[in-house]
Amino acid sequence: MNKKLPYGISNFKNLIEDKYLYIDKTEYIEKIENFHSPYIIFLRPRRFGKSLFTSVLANYYDINEKDNFEKLFGETYIGKNVTREKNSYYILKFNFTGLNTDTKEDLEKTFIRTIKDSFDKFIEIYNLDISYIQEGSAASIFENFLTQVSFKIKGQIYVIIDEYDHFANELLSFQTELFSSIVSKTGFVRKFYEVLKKGTEFIVKRIFMTGVSPITLDSLTSGFNIAMDITRYPAFNEMMGFTKAEVIRLIDSTVKKPLDEVELKELLETLQKNYNGYLFASNGKERLFNSDMILYYMQSYMDSGKGPESLIDKNIASDYGKLGRMFDLKNKDANMEVLQDILKEEEIEGNITEGFSLEKNFDQDDFKSILFYLGLLTIDKPILGGVSFKVPNYVIKELYFEYFSKKINEELNYELNTPEITKAIREIGLKGKNDNLIKIVEKTLNKLSNRDYIKFDEKYVKLIFLAYCFLSKIYLVKSEYEVDSGYIDIALLKQANMEPTYFAIFELKYITKAEYEKEGEKIIEEKKKEAIEQLQKYKASQELMGLPNLKKWALVFVNDSCVVNIEIEQELI
Structure with a gap:
């Protein structure tokens, strides 16, 4: 029976009960429990399965879920290899997403509200008759809560903190002074973690924290110096994210009509190109796929037999x-x-x-x-x-070029016309004409040409050209595209779910104003000849040979003008 795809689901219990597919990561529960520190920090990028994993941990160790163990974990690795500490803790879980970072007062207020919500949920779940102080600092409220709980329970607490640094990363991007103040020696976040450390002396037995960046950790060090950061340990490299084998298992378990060998190969190539490549430990066994992006793509693939128009969620x-x-x-x-x-x-x-x-x-x-x-x-x-x-993969490279385009926009102080750029790239795809794209690049170069601090060279001009090609999202854009006999400057290749009539490769040469004033038309002819010869000698890769209507253009720019724009008719050999 085909399983449902768990896109956006981070509650493990709901996922299992509602019969969604679960890619089994429970072997890492055993590894964490046997690790030589009971206080663990594990960092991964956004949308990499952190919240789901914390939910798996919570359900496995929660004393309240003892009777549900077989239902939840019976088909998993850990269900067949139970550990000594299963279902033996009271779970106190915090999630620090969604805090108000407008001002220090707003942040502290929402931080306190978040931890109190966690305390109230804890009291409700375990049916405890507890009251704790409602006013004061986050640290004083936390300390009082732990003290009151210690009198009411007979076991110990497993503290799970999801996205411990989410608000801090928000602050880092625009309010570094506020960030420094909340994690300083007297900062309320620092004091909160000092209480957590103190709690390990009498009631907190285990801690598992996830987040993205270690910046906050360093700032908290003296207040919370007990945790081990296992982010880059080879044994935990594949704990979050999907391996290739897991992606194949996901496809087999969710796609209604079984894929033949060719279809599976094409799908895997698309997923690998766009979402794979992550390695977090230098000696890690496997590169990983971004799990959220795989689920995002497959959601569309299951519905329509093809991926989403936009390759990035x-x-x-x-x-x-x-x-x-x-x-x-x-x-x-x-x-x-x-x-x-x-x-x-x-x-x-x-x-x-x-x-x-x-x-x-x-x-x-x-x-x-x-x-x-x-x-x-x-x-x-x-x-x-x-x-x-x-750069791990194509969609991340696309993000960099989008950001670069915005930076160009800021430098020029004029509104980048993305629809105009998309229209120009679409003309290449539908009509095999590049004139309007060249005009847009020339306009940008003209506005940049009087910026003395920009080191204009062939690579910089190529970056602008590439940035605009990336913005359209019509083609798979490759720079320095390797073929048997060399490297093609820019290639516009087949993108998943796009069906242009024409594809293109460009060989681009650049001449500075000073070089042109010194050598004149002679240097233009030399660069033009060089570009044409390079295009003619390139041996087509398998990817190029499978493309119909491949346009081959030689371009020569002098300062801010394209003085040569020639299509080479000869077939690649």
Whole structure:
């Protein structure tokens, strides 16, 4: 029987009772219980299955769920390999999403309301006759609650905190001073965690915390220095997110009509290209798919036999949109250098910072590390004493180029006309004409040409060209696309669920104003000849050979003008 797809469901009990598919991650319950620290911190990017996993933990250890154990876990790994501590704790769960970060007062007020809601739910679930103080600081209320509970229960508490840093990440992007104040020695968040640490001395036996970034952790260190961060441990690399085998299992369990070998291969290629690539431990066994994005895509695929028009879930897009402001954090110029390296696909090396603070020096390694924890960069490979980073997949690369387009817009102080850009790319797809796209690029270059601080070169012009191609979402856009005999500058290839009539490759050359004034038409002819020869010698990859009506254009720009725009008719060999 086909299972229902659990898109957006983070309550494990509901998921099982309503017969949704569950990708079994319960082997990690055993690993966590046997780990040498009972206080665990685990970080992953947004929408990576953190909330569902905390719900799995809560149901497994809750004394109230003892009678439901077989129903909930009977078909799972942990149901067949039970641990000593199953159903032996009172579960106190916090979720710090949705707090009001407008002002410090608003934040503290909603923080207190959130923890009191958790206390009240705890009292109701376990049917306890408890009253605790209602006024005062979060720390004083928490401390009083734990004291009162210690007199009423005979067991111990497992504290589960979901998205411990959600509000902090919101603040980091635009209110760093407020962030610093709430986690300082006298800050109310710091004091709250000091009480949690104190609680481990008499009633709190285990703690499991999830979040995105370790910045808050470093700020809390002296107040809460008991937890182990297992984010980058190889043994836990696959604890959240989907492996390839899990994605295949999901497809087999949910798609109503079984896919043949070719259909499955094509679907997996699309999913891998767009949503795979994440590696969180340098020696991790497997790269992972973003679980939310797989469920998002498959939801559409199950209904219509094809994926959604937009390859990125709007919920994730809005999250990453806010996080774009991270590029304004601390040293903006240094951050923008990192962005340029990412877009130009330069090698990005660094050390992953496991704990950092905005009060200390904040260097490029720290910034790259933030991008890593947010899922905007991932580990490519380990190198001596550090790692090489890369963009994990196509949809994340698309987000970078969208952000770059916005930055161009800000620099130029004019409204970027996205519908106009989309129309220009659509003309390539439907009519095989690139004239309007060239005009838009020329307009941008003209406005940028008097900015002395911008180092105009071929790569920068190519970035603008690429950014506009990405904005349309009509093609799968590739830069430095590798074929047998070289690297094509820009390729507009088949995108999932898009059916253009024409596809295209571009070879782009750039001549500075100074070079042109020195050498004149001669250098234009040289660059034009070079571009044409490169297009003619490229051997078509399998991907290109399968594309009908492939347009091949040689482009030469002088300063802010395209002086050569020639279509090469000869077939690729």
